[in-house]
Amino acid sequence: MWFAVFGRSTVTRDSIIYKTMTTAKSDTIATRISRRLADRIISGSIEAGAKLRQDHIAEEFGASHVPVREAFRRLEAQGLVVSEPRRGVRVAGFSVEEVREVAEMRAALEVLALRNAAPHLTKAILDQAEDATRAGDRAGDAEAWEKANRAFHRIILAPCGMPRLLKAIDDLHTASARFLFSGWRAEWEAPTDRDHRAILAALRAGEVEAAASVLARHVQWTGHKGQKSSPFPAAARR
Amino acid sequence: MWFAVFGRSTVTRDSIIYKTMTTAKSDTIATRISRRLADRIISGSIEAGAKLRQDHIAEEFGASHVPVREAFRRLEAQGLVVSEPRRGVRVAGFSVEEVREVAEMRAALEVLALRNAAPHLTKAILDQAEDATRAGDRAGDAEAWEKANRAFHRIILAPCGMPRLLKAIDDLHTASARFLFSGWRAEWEAPTDRDHRAILAALRAGEVEAAASVLARHVQWTGHKGQKSSPFPAAARR
DNA sequence: ATTCCAGAAATTATCTATTATTCTGTCGCA
DNA sequence: TGCGACAGAATAATAGATAATTTCTGGAAT
Incomplete structure (x- = not known):
């Protein structure tokens, strides 16, 4: 434990x-x-x-x-x-609706951030993001995976240079992480991150919109994932 | 004064x-x-x-x-x-970049909210929104206009039933309002709100995506407007 | 005059101690 | 079993005190 x-x-x-x-x-x-x-x-x-x-x-x-x-x-x-x-x-507490809500907000805002970050992405930055993806693959538990996942998103989005947006995304990421831990704590297996690689490939090819659409789907998938696997409390509504 | x-x-x-x-x-x-x-x-x-x-x-x-x-x-x-x-x-303080940032975030989130609200919009709600628009046209000063404008956005977005999203939009709206007041305080003239009417017309016709795209442009316009008209302080960066 | 610095004043961040108000949970009673 | 009174907790807020830090201010020195 x-x-x-x-x-x-x-x-x-x-x-x-x-x-x-x-x-x-x-x-x-x-x-x-x-x-x-x-x-x-x-x-x-x-x-x-x-x-x-x-x-x-x-x-x-x-x-x-x-x-x-x-x-x-x-x-x-x-x-x-x-x-x-x-x-x-x-x-x-957080209900399924709230998890979905957070996922959709994240998708919308991360897409915005990515569009604004794209012009400033360099090969070095993308390589860093690739490292983060690999770290995620190697992760032994949910915490390590989440850390790597968050790093990946931060690395590719930070160059947008929009501090308020980044803060908002970070808070939403935090909310997602809670949900992730509550659902996956028990049976954890590292999911090799196909989406991250697709996003990087698209960015390397300069296909920003393609990258954005994979990102949007990716984030929303995270939101759906637990809908089946996680039996968490309906808990604490006012 | x-x-x-x-x-x-x-x-x-x-x-x-x-x-x-x-x-x-x-x-x-x-x-x-x-x-x-x-x-x-x-x-x-x-x-x-x-x-x-x-x-x-x-x-x-x-x-x-x-x-x-x-x-x-x-x-x-x-x-x-x-x-x-x-x-x-x-x-x-708020710089032009921050104002633009807030406007873009608002656009992204309001579009999301509108898409989710659309299925729940009734004629009664749209009529209410129209009233708010008219109140905006009649507004004698920036405060009254802002109040009506906020009401319009709230009315059409609230039915999405996503509290966290609505709170986020509201905070962004607040940030926009600051900027609005700082720029328009002096020379105010009520702008008859063409965009609001276009949005309502599209919603009445069931054309959600058309409404969303006008909304996005509308919100971003608010962000740009002052770029020319408002000489506000670069002020207070850490 | 401008810069630099020491001492004074102001301000923040914190603690301790105390009070009013509001919950919460239990006990007795019907 | 259900209900109301009451006691014990917990929050919200006050007041006053203190250490550390920042900011202000008034000269010296350049």
Whole structure:
């Protein structure tokens, strides 16, 4: 078992996604708390619907409730928790419709990003993306695969130079990852990534629209995949 | 002049956009503060680059600094302010590139929403949208026009039933509105909305793709419009 | 005048302690 | 079994304090 159960004072292996565990002393405690909670939520270490009690979390991180509350607001904005006044926050649930919704949004936005990135893609960048794809093939578990997958998408989309768009895509990717982990945790097998290679081939050939259409299908497939394989909780609707 | 200058204890006419001034006593002080600050930022009542000092704002709202900080986190997530640790938050600036970025994101997401909403559009809904369009034509100032414009988009997109998507579109709309106000404040003339009518006509005829393509162009036009007419500050990049 | 720097003032980020309000869950009673 | 009162928790917010950092300001030195 990779993940310890969440509790008052349990130490959990964090930062699966945000590998930049730099904890640069420049950022605030609130930021650190929100990052670590995000990791736990994404990994499934805290399950959907679970209540997050500010005092317990404050105690666990050796902080007061003020930065914890700020962290909550950030997680709320990312859609990872839902907050009801005077009732506290709980980990957001996600239904099939929401997963589909996120997939469609990702498809739309990633296509936009790719179109804008295309003119700036160099051979070096595409080679990097190819490395990421190979890393995904070699992945031994869902976490490693997800990390490689995210890297691939980031590499080919980042050159669009649209920070707000990239942030939005990243948040959606996070939501996808949650779903992925919840569905595939048990029976994992590395899927050699045909789509990634098709996208790279099209980009190398300068066929941007072809690449975009494969990308759109690819992202939406990720959204559908679990519809059959994943028995996750309908959980936590307001 | 509609807007008083922002200061320690100046009363400002708020809530241009969020007409639901319900202040339902159910929501928190932090929520109220974030809403009112958002309105001021959107309307241009606080200008880009301005520092927001937590204690001053707390004093003005008769609150302590804790809810103010939470409000800041929310505004940060919406992209209305930028926060630097230990330096405080300031109203986000926006460059032409950012405006274009927001417009393109809106176009992509609104098209997605429209495609999903189309099957659920009824005559009654389209009539409502037409009313909103007419309200826009009659608008005497930028605020009224923006309100009607937002209503139009909401009315035709809401039936998609994708809450996360709608929230994202709304935040982007907010960003657009800021830009709109900054550029058009001075010389305002109501533009009879040809595009809105074209969209409605296409929807009435069941031509969803035609409607979507007009919508995409329409939204992007909004993004371009100001490129010539608006001399706004390059302001506040980190 | 312009630049540079030290000290002062202001501001952020945080903590601790306290209060009001609102949930939640349990116990007794019909 | 179902229902209402009550006690215990938890949230939301206040107030006040403190350390660290940033920003401002008023000269020296160039």
